[in-house]
Amino acid sequence: MAALLSVHDLCYTYHTPKADTPALADISFSVEKGEFVSIVGPSGCGKSTLLSLVAGLAIPDQGHITLHTQASHPVGYMFQRDHLLEWRSIFSNACLGLEIRGAMNDKNQENVRQMLRQYGLGDFMEHRPSQLSGGMRQRAALVRTLALQPELLLLDEPFSALDYQTRITVADEIWQILRQSGKTAVLVTHDISEAISLGDRVMVLSARPGRIMYDIRTDFGPDRTPLSVRSHPAFQTYFQQIWQAMVQMEGVDHHGKS
Ligand code: ADP
Ligand code: MG
Numbered sequence: 001m002a003a004l005l006s007v008h009d010l011c012y013t014y015h016t017p018k019a020d021t022p023a024l025a026d027i028s029f030s031v032e033k034g035e036f037v038s039i040v041g042p043s044g045c046g047k048s049t050l051l052s053l054v055a056g057l058a059i060p061d062q063g064h065i066t067l068h069t070q071a072s073h074p075v076g077y078m079f080q081r082d083h084l085l086e087w088r089s090i091f092s093n094a095c096l097g098l099e100i101r102g103a104m105n106d107k108n109q110e111n112v113r114q115m116l117r118q119y120g121l122g123d124f125m126e127h128r129p130s131q132l133s134g135g136m137r138q139r140a141a142l143v144r145t146l147a148l149q150p151e152l153l154l155l156d157e158p159f160s161a162l163d164y165q166t167r168i169t170v171a172d173e174i175w176q177i178l179r180q181s182g183k184t185a186v187l188v189t190h191d192i193s194e195a196i197s198l199g200d201r202v203m204v205l206s207a208r209p210g211r212i213m214y215d216i217r218t219d220f221g222p223d224r225t226p227l228s229v230r231s232h233p234a235f236q237t238y239f240q241q242i243w244q245a246m247v248q249m250e251g252v253d254h255h256g257k258s
Contacts, residue, residue, distance in 0.1 A: 003032055003033075004031055004033045004035075004068055004069060005030060005065070005066070005184070006030040006068070007027055007030065007054070007063070007065050008028050008063055009026060009028055009063040010026070010050075010053065010060050010064075011025050011027075011061050011062040011063055012024040012058065012061055013209075022208070022209035023049040024046040024050055024210045025209040025211050027050065027211065028212070029203060029212060029215065032184070033184055034183075035185075035200050035201065036179070036198060036199055036201075037200065037202075037203065038195035038198055038199030038201070038202045038203070039187070039188045039195070039202075040190065040192055040204055041188075041190065041207075041246075042190060042249070044207070044208055045206065046209060047190075048188065049210075050210065051077070051156050051186070051188060054075070054152075054186070056075070069151050069152070071149065071150065071151045073101065074150055075151075075154060076150030076153050077145065077153075077156070078141060078142060078145055078154070078155045078156065078158040079156050079157075079158065080160045081161060082140070082141035084129035084140060086128055086129055086130055087128075088128075088129075089125065089128065090121060090125050090126070090127050090140050091113070091116065091126065093140060093144060094116060095108075095112055097144055097145065098112070098147050098148065101148060111147065115146060119142070120136070121143070124140075134161070134163070134166050135162065135166050135169060135170040138158060138159070138162070138170050141158075142177065146181070150183075151183070151184060152183075152184050152185070153178060153183050153186070155185060155186065157190070159171050159189075168226075168227065171197070171198060172227045175225070175226045192246070193230070193239065195242070196218060196229070196238045197227070197235075198226050201215065201216065201218065202218060202242060203215045204242055204245050204246060206249045213245055214241075216238065216241065218234075218238055220234060220235075
């Protein structure tokens with residue numbers, strides 16, 4: 001399989017008048033087309049910084065990031081908060097990216113309608129965000145991201161604001177959507193179980209400055225879904241391996257909180 005994203009020797013430091021904060025050091029990895037990669041690490045280890053660099057929102061101090069794609073909008077971003085605008089309808093929120101990029105043509109709008117219907121929001125297109133559940137709002141945010149047809153999705157703890165049960169269901173739904181549409185995804189999270197359940201591969205970042213300490217490929221067979229792998233016998237084995245890697249690192253206490 002061809003690499004869609006290659007990251008080579010990446011380093012990044014925040015400079016403020018008071019201090020220099022090294023956020024990432026010596027990060028190298030690549031992501032193949034169609035792969036779902038989870039990156040897990042303690043709070044403050046540089047996960048959001050890494051995604052900002054990949055999205056081109058910040059420039060690395062050192063190293064290279066290469067996206068092997070011809071797509072006009074190669075990268076889409078999903079955040080912890082859905083950032084839906086209350087004064088707009090769900091349809092109009094889902095079209096926001098198209099509007100900003102000047103791509104509001106009939107074909108793209110019809111594509112948005114079709115995705116909203118497909119993802120269970122067909123009856124809610126004219127509703128306001130506050131009338132929807134947290135899970136529906138995250139699906140609407142996903143449609144807004146997918147409307148620009150990105151090849152690579154960057155997911156920055158997109159389920160963290162949801163309550164536990166909703167988080168597991170919405171993660172499963174969003175994973176299925178991305179898998180069916182053949183998207184490549186990089187998810188960052190501080191939740192080990194979430195990282196294992198969603199990722200074909202899990203990378204572990206150390207405390208700041210984040211370095212890749214561990215990179216394992218999970219194997220749950222071809223019928224895996226995020227929900228089903230949680231009760232797979234191998235799940236606990238992966239959990240223990242990653243847990244051990246994380247407790248050996250600074251900044252994680254023995255209750256797994258960071
Ligand atoms: P994570 O997403 O893993 O929680 P971040 O990438 O947000 O971590 O931040 C990594 C480190 O860089 C943190 O220690 C944070 O305090 C620091 N940091 C983040 N943004 C800034 C900024 N704008 N200026 C200075 N330091 C920052
Ligand atoms: Mg973050």
